[in-house]
Amino acid sequence: MQLEAKPFPTEGIPENMQAVMARLSEVAAQIALRIARGGIEEDLAGAEGVNSDGDAQKALDVIADDAFRLALADTPVRFYASEEQETVVEVNPAGTLALAIDPLDGSSNINANVSIGTIFAIYPAEATPEASFLRPGTDLLAGGYVIYGPQVALVVTFGDGVLKLVLDPLTASWTLVTRRAQVPLRSNEFAINASNYRHWPAAIRAYIDDCVAGSEGPREQNFNMRWVASLVAETHRILTRGGVFLYPRDDRKGYKEGRLRYLYECAPIAFVITQAGGGATDGEDPILPHVPTHLHARTPFIFGSAEKVARIAAYHDLPDTETSALFGKRGLFRS
Ligand SMILES: O=P(O)(O)OC[C@H]1O[C@](O)(COP(=O)(O)O)[C@@H](O)[C@@H]1O
Ligand SMILES: [Mg+2]
Ligand SMILES: [Mg+2]
Numbered sequence: 001m002q003l004e005a006k007p008f009p010t011e012g013i014p015e016n017m018q019a020v021m022a023r024l025s026e027v028a029a030q031i032a033l034r035i036a037r038g039g040i041e042e043d044l045a046g047a048e049g050v051n052s053d054g055d056a057q058k059a060l061d062v063i064a065d066d067a068f069r070l071a072l073a074d075t076p077v078r079f080y081a082s083e084e085q086e087t088v089v090e091v092n093p094a095g096t097l098a099l100a101i102d103p104l105d106g107s108s109n110i111n112a113n114v115s116i117g118t119i120f121a122i123y124p125a126e127a128t129p130e131a132s133f134l135r136p137g138t139d140l141l142a143g144g145y146v147i148y149g150p151q152v153a154l155v156v157t158f159g160d161g162v163l164k165l166v167l168d169p170l171t172a173s174w175t176l177v178t179r180r181a182q183v184p185l186r187s188n189e190f191a192i193n194a195s196n197y198r199h200w201p202a203a204i205r206a207y208i209d210d211c212v213a214g215s216e217g218p219r220e221q222n223f224n225m226r227w228v229a230s231l232v233a234e235t236h237r238i239l240t241r242g243g244v245f246l247y248p249r250d251d252r253k254g255y256k257e258g259r260l261r262y263l264y265e266c267a268p269i270a271f272v273i274t275q276a277g278g279g280a281t282d283g284e285d286p287i288l289p290h291v292p293t294h295l296h297a298r299t300p301f302i303f304g305s306a307e308k309v310a311r312i313a314a315y316h317d318l319p320d321t322e323t324s325a326l327f328g329k330r331g332l333f334r335s
Contacts, residue, residue, distance in 0.1 A: 006173040012163050013156075017122060017142055020075045020097060025154055025165070027071045028118060028146040029172050031064055035116070035148050045111035052086035053261070053296045054254075060110050064103035064118065072099065078125040079132050081295050083264055088129035088295065097141070098125040098132035100264040100295075105145070106230025115149035117232025121268035133263055133295060137288035143268030145232045155181065155239065157275040162239070183278035183305055187242030190308075191226045191234050199250035202323040203315040204283070208246075231260065235269050235303075239276055244304030244312070248283055258300040262292040266301045279309030284316045 008022040038044040044060040051057050065084035069091060072080060078095030081088045083102045099122050106116040122142040126132045137143075144156030152167035154174065164178035190211055197205065211223040226243070228234055234245045249258045260266050270280030270287045280287050280303035290299065302312055315323065 003171045009176045032152045098123045102264040115233040118146045137267035143271030162276045183276045184242035189243035192246040204248045206323040242305045244308040249300040257298040262299045279306040
């Protein structure tokens with residue numbers, strides 16, 4: 001049964017971004033279909049090379065980057081900055097917007113059939129690529145992501161609440177299902193890659209120690225842990241049922257500023273989460289006022305339910321003696 005496709009819903013989308021959003025959603029729907037058919041005609045997880053940040057590229061990283069870049073040529077997007085491109089591409093010299101994108105987030109999950117996504121950030125285009133992108137996240141016009149999961153959804157903010165649209169696979173069209181998504185205030189979940197425990201700063205170790213100590217520890221309650229290894233999937237879960245995500249800086253070579261990139265991962269997700277009433281920091285300070293030093297600059301990233309994000313910042317203010325592994329009385333933070 002083939003039902004008729006509906007036009008892209010523009011409610012809540014500022015006029016100057018409607019064409020771009022319609023195009024992004026069109027490409028996302030095509031990518032979703034390609035993911036669903038992965039392995040039938042093509043191997044989407046096949047190795048392709050290395051991107052400018054030194055990450056191994058999978059076939060789908062390159063497919064998604066090409067698809068978004070080419071599709072934006074006749075939209076108001078002037079500058080295109082991508083995880084998969086070393087430098088900025090000028091796609092439409094007459095355009096007024098600058099778009100930064102992680103075309104395929106969570107690449108390690110492509111062949112595991114676990115949710116992956118696309119993350120995007122839109123700024124006003126300035127005279128040069130540097131002026132357009134090396135600026136604080138507080139200048140964002142839009143930030144959002146598409147999640148390719150059991151359900152394909154587009155979540156986006158333009159600075160006035162968070163919209164959630166769902167892709168109907170029967171008609172390949174989008175429907176607005178939520179106008180003001182909110183991060184739930186309370187949750188007992190945290191998400192962190194615990195295999196890096198020994199490399200973390202003391203404040204992060206102390207926070208996680210207290211969660212893991214559960215009802216016998218200073219927090220006197222039990223917590224649950226999640227780690228999908230797809231930032232979009234963690235964001236979507238936190239937006240739906242609360243909790244906190246941590247990718248701190250650590251002692252490993254190359255992780256001095258964590259793993260995630262400011263421009264096309266952290267800033268747009270932080271915009272969504274703060275618009276949904278949550279918090280987003282580098283561990284201590286709000287992340288949106290930061291200015292990246294280059295296109296692929298990394299930053300430690302902590303986001304989620306506002307109270308949890310504030311609590312983690314407070315752990316950074318504790319004296320060294322209190323973040324030591326042997327200290328058992330951080331009762332100050334009891335909730
Ligand atoms: O493998 P790790 O160190 O746990 O890192 C997982 C993180 O890396 C990422 O996959 C990075 O994104 P890309 O897949 O776009 O490079 C995030 O989605 C995820 O949160
Ligand atoms: Mg990513
Ligand atoms: Mg990526």
